[in-house]
Amino acid sequence: xxxxxxxxxxxxxxxxxxxxxxxxxxxxxxxxxxxxxxxxxxxxxxxxxxxxxxxxxxxxxxxxxxxxxxxxxxxxxxxxxxxxxxxxxxxxxxxxxxxxxxxxxxxxxxxxxxxxxxxxxxxxxxxxxxxxxxxxxxxxxxxxxxxxxxxxxxxxxxxxxxxxxxxxxxxxxxxxxxxx
Amino acid sequence: xxxxxxxxxxxxxxxxxxxxxxxxxxxxxxxxxxxxxxxxxxxxxxxxxxxxxxxxxxxxxxxxxxxxxxxxxxxxxxxxxxxxxxxxxxxxxxxxxxxxxxxxxxxxxxxxxxxxxxxxxxxxxxxxxxxxxxxxxxxxxxxxxxxxxxxxxxxxxxxxxxxxxxxxxxxxxxxxxxxxxxxxxxxxxx
Numbered sequence: 001x002x003x004x005x006x007x008x009x010x011x012x013x014x015x016x017x018x019x020x021x022x023x024x025x026x027x028x029x030x031x032x033x034x035x036x037x038x039x040x041x042x043x044x045x046x047x048x049x050x051x052x053x054x055x056x057x058x059x060x061x062x063x064x065x066x067x068x069x070x071x072x073x074x075x076x077x078x079x080x081x082x083x084x085x086x087x088x089x090x091x092x093x094x095x096x097x098x099x100x101x102x103x104x105x106x107x108x109x110x111x112x113x114x115x116x117x118x119x120x121x122x123x124x125x126x127x128x129x130x131x132x133x134x135x136x137x138x139x140x141x142x143x144x145x146x147x148x149x150x151x152x153x154x155x156x157x158x159x160x161x162x163x164x165x166x167x168x169x170x171x172x173x174x175x176x177x178x179x180x
Numbered sequence: 181x182x183x184x185x186x187x188x189x190x191x192x193x194x195x196x197x198x199x200x201x202x203x204x205x206x207x208x209x210x211x212x213x214x215x216x217x218x219x220x221x222x223x224x225x226x227x228x229x230x231x232x233x234x235x236x237x238x239x240x241x242x243x244x245x246x247x248x249x250x251x252x253x254x255x256x257x258x259x260x261x262x263x264x265x266x267x268x269x270x271x272x273x274x275x276x277x278x279x280x281x282x283x284x285x286x287x288x289x290x291x292x293x294x295x296x297x298x299x300x301x302x303x304x305x306x307x308x309x310x311x312x313x314x315x316x317x318x319x320x321x322x323x324x325x326x327x328x329x330x331x332x333x334x335x336x337x338x339x340x341x342x343x344x345x346x347x348x349x350x351x352x353x354x355x356x357x358x359x360x361x362x363x364x365x366x367x368x369x370x
Contacts, residue, residue, distance in 0.1 A: 136289070138252045138351045144288050152286040159292040160346075162280045 006030055009050075009082060016045060028082050036088040036100065043073065043086075043103045052077045052084060055103075058113035060121045064147040067092050069123055071100065090123070097124035104128045120145040188328050199242075199268075200325040201231035203318075206241035206265070208258060211248010213275045213308040220311040232318055238264040243321070248308070249277035249284050250291045252350055259347060262298045262336075263359040267368060269333045270301040270321060275308050282307055296346045299332040337365035 001007075003024050010022045010030060020042070021033045034042055046052040056074040063070055066089075073086040090100050097118070102125040104110040114125040115134040122143035125131065133139065141158070142149055188196075205227075207217055220227050221234060235241040238261045250258060262271065273294045276282035281292040294300055301324070304317045324330040336343060340361045348354050 135253070138256065139289075140352045141288070149288075151288050154288050155286050155292075158288075159281075160296055161285075162293045164280065 003027065005080065006082065009080065009084075013050070017042060025085075030082060030084045031087065032084060033087050036090050039071075039073070039086065039088050040101055040103065043075075043106055046075050046084070046086075047106050050077070051079055054078065055107040055110055055113075056083070058110060058117060060117045060123060060145075062092070062121060062145070062147045063089075064092070069098055069121060071117075071123070073103075093122070097122045099124050099126055101126055102128040119143065122146065192328065196325055196328055200322045203230075203232045203242045203270075203322070204235035204240060205232055205243040205245055206235055206238055206261070207245040207247060208261065209247050210250065210254050211246075211275065211277055213247035213277075216308055216311055216314065217245075217247065220314050225311040225315055227315065227318070230315070230318055230322065238262075239266060241265055242269060244269065244271045245274055246271065246278050246294060247274040249282065250294065251289045252291075255291055255297060255347075256351060256355055259297060259355065260357060263357050263361065267333050268330070270325075270330055271298055271332070272317060272321065273300045273303040274314070276305060277307075279303050279305060291350075297343060297350070299335040299343075301330055301332045334368075337361060337368060340365070 006024045006028065010024060013032070014020070014022055017032075017034070017038065019035060019038065023031045025031050032042075052075040054076040056076050057072075058074070059072045061070040061072065068089045069092050071088050071090065073088075075084045075086065076082075077084075090098055092098055098121075100123055102110065102114060104114060104125070105127070111128060111130055112134065114128055115131060117123050118125065118131055119133050119136045119139065120143055136144070141154060144151070144154075207214070209217065219225055227233070232243070238244075242265075244258075244262055244265060246258065262269070271294075273279060277284060277290070278294040278300070281287070281290060284290040285292065291297065302317050302321050304313050306313055309317075321330065344361075
């Protein structure tokens, strides 16, 4: 049978979390969509019972048309060699931070991922010890990885550009060459 | 350049003759251009034949070589480093990133022109410049020192308000510097 190992893991998890939607994407890759309130319970059980000891990453996707952020938690099991992607959706705040609960008390490295997501997307993780800025220490603008942040517009307004209009460029533009 | 800056005493001319062959370079390597420096320093192109050697601390260095792009975070370190260096000091902007942003021209996090934040003596154009270009610009710098024209570091004391304003515009509020630039300017009688 195809994906025997993955299907047995899904079956085991489905008994504990009947409301979650599981899907075997391919070999060693399992995707699960959860209600956001159940994520913490899921993470506790992953670590303590099911031996998913390694939190590879937390990533964030900005679904601006749905008005939601998607947080993706990647859990890895060293014994079974299976990666579980737990996906949840939280409401997207137009102004200020969205909020979600932290899992940094379960995995220490989650602090770095959460700090990164906070400054890049504006999702604040409640209950974390340290939500200081991580990479963008001197950043004053809106979270730059959001879809409604127009990078070029911000850069053109914020930074000073050197004036450079040599004669050869003017001649080229007059002849109709060049794209802008 | 006004008359006063070009007039030099005999001692200043002798000092320039001597110091032009003894330059210590602090290389700030955050960008990719740093990979051109090992061949420049070592046997193939041999920077040392012009009297230029790498130095590890800012306080003993004469040249600050900025290799490549600067983000807001690294620019703050560069400003602190530059202010620690003792005059006369020469900044060399390396690569097109320091000139107009280079390939990061529309990035939200990188500087577009270095000379808004610290005075730059020489730029090396290119993405990235070959060791020959680095050697060429160092020779230009040596010639400028000899002629007494390498005075961009005085501009930092003269126009400190301009540089400070640009720095504070980029950083979130004023930055903590360890040097009192205005007091230093009085010390140099600029």
